[in-house]
Amino acid sequence: MTWRLGDEAALARAWVSATPFPHVVIDDFVDDPDALLAILAEEAVERYEGEIALFDASATEPATPSFVRVRDSFAETLAPALSRITHKAVRTVDMRAYAYRPGNYLLPHTDHQDGLARVLAYAYYLPSPEPPAGGELELFACELREQEIVRVESARVIEPRANRLVVFDVSDGSLHQVREVVSGLRISLAGWFYP
Amino acid sequence: MIEQLFGSRIATIVEDAITEDEATALRARLVGWQRYTLLDRGSYDFIDTVDEPALFGRLAARVGRRITEARALRLVPGDYILAHHDRLYDDLPLELVLDLSPAPVPCDIHYRRRGHVFFRAPCTPRTLAIVERGPTVTRNHTYVSKLHAGAVVVRLVMLARDDQ
Numbered sequence: 001m002t003w004r005l006g007d008e009a010a011l012a013r014a015w016v017s018a019t020p021f022p023h024v025v026i027d028d029f030v031d032d033p034d035a036l037l038a039i040l041a042e043e044a045v046e047r048y049e050g051e052i053a054l055f056d057a058s059a060t061e062p063a064t065p066s067f068v069r070v071r072d073s074f075a076e077t078l079a080p081a082l083s084r085i086t087h088k089a090v091r092t093v094d095m096r097a098y099a100y101r102p103g104n105y106l107l108p109h110t111d112h113q114d115g116l117a118r119v120l121a122y123a124y125y126l127p128s129p130e131p132p133a134g135g136e137l138e139l140f141a142c143e144l145r146e147q148e149i150v151r152v153e154s155a156r157v158i159e160p161r162a163n164r165l166v167v168f169d170v171s172d173g174s175l176h177q178v179r180e181v182v183s184g185l186r187i188s189l190a191g192w193f194y195p
Numbered sequence: 196m197i198e199q200l201f202g203s204r205i206a207t208i209v210e211d212a213i214t215e216d217e218a219t220a221l222r223a224r225l226v227g228w229q230r231y232t233l234l235d236r237g238s239y240d241f242i243d244t245v246d247e248p249a250l251f252g253r254l255a256a257r258v259g260r261r262i263t264e265a266r267a268l269r270l271v272p273g274d275y276i277l278a279h280h281d282r283l284y285d286d287l288p289l290e291l292v293l294d295l296s297p298a299p300v301p302c303d304i305h306y307r308r309r310g311h312v313f314f315r316a317p318c319t320p321r322t323l324a325i326v327e328r329g330p331t332v333t334r335n336h337t338y339v340s341k342l343h344a345g346a347v348v349v350r351l352v353m354l355a356r357d358d359q
Contacts, residue, residue, distance in 0.1 A: 107275055180273070
């Protein structure tokens with residue numbers, strides 16, 4: 001399986017100029033997304049229901065050797081390139097598979113948490129047997145005062161298009177959500193890059 | 196033991212706390228809704244101060260405390276209120292939540308102690324949830340799914356305190 005980031009210089013320019021906060025969207029990212037989907041089919045997912053979220057997700061550590069190889073190859077290929085593109089040194093990555101069915105969502109939040117060294121967040125959308133309506137990644141512009149969000153405005157909506165990778169900055173102000181899926185199935189890989 | 200000292204000691208739901216006609220009339224009197232838009236905390240409509248002397252008198256008699264604050268909340272599909280948007284109370288007031296919704300909606304209130312849910316109040320019209328608040332007790336209103344088009348949750352949230 002080959003991961004295709006594309007023109008690094010162009011991505012670096014896109015990263016710094018992106019609003020409301022640094023991010024890049026890369027289409028046609030994997031040469032054979034169906035092979036990736038076949039690997040994920042072997043990975044068990046469980047219901048996760050929290051205050052801000054409802055979805056199915058795989059365990060925090062990949063269960064099958066194939067999924068471990070996917071994660072490691074993703075990290076080995078992308079971490080050096082993303083370090084150059086974002087000027088943030090990253091090395092390791094975690095990866096879980098997610099399935100959002102109708103009624104599933106992830107409410108607005110930032111991924112920044114003290115004690116967790118998340119530097120970059122990512123989501124990769126797989127081909128779905130039933131492409132979803134809803135399930136977009138929505139990025140918000142926030143006005144911060146003393147690290148408190150005092151104003152919020154929707155700034156960008158990114159469709160969960162098959163074979164698309166989104167990478168975005170993790171900070172106090174990188175507020176985002178996954179809009180509720182109203183029909184179909186949204187399948188993704190997501191996680192964070194760490195130093 | 197510490198949990199018992201600082202946790203909520205009262206948490207109950209009273210069915211049919213008001214009649215359907217009273218609920219309809221109360222809803223009609225709730226005017227001047229404002230929208231809350233800090234989405235990292237919640238998405239909902241509110242009326243900051245509600246004054247319903249007759250109702251408050253009845254409820255005060257029921258719980259043996261005076262209603263000192265009342266606020267109305269309205270949630271529609273896509274709305275929610277998170278726990279970290281909630282206030283903390285040191286004086287252990289009783290929180291009374293009167294459900295004025297026209298119909299049941301899958302949208303619960305979760306009362307949490309140190310983050311863990313210890314009491315759930317579903318959206319059931321005309322019920323009254325009574326929960327003692329405290330310095331470790333917060334609540335959230337769960338997400339209203341867009342799959343429930345036309346759903347409306349209306350809640351009158353009151354605080355009751357001793358007179359002294």
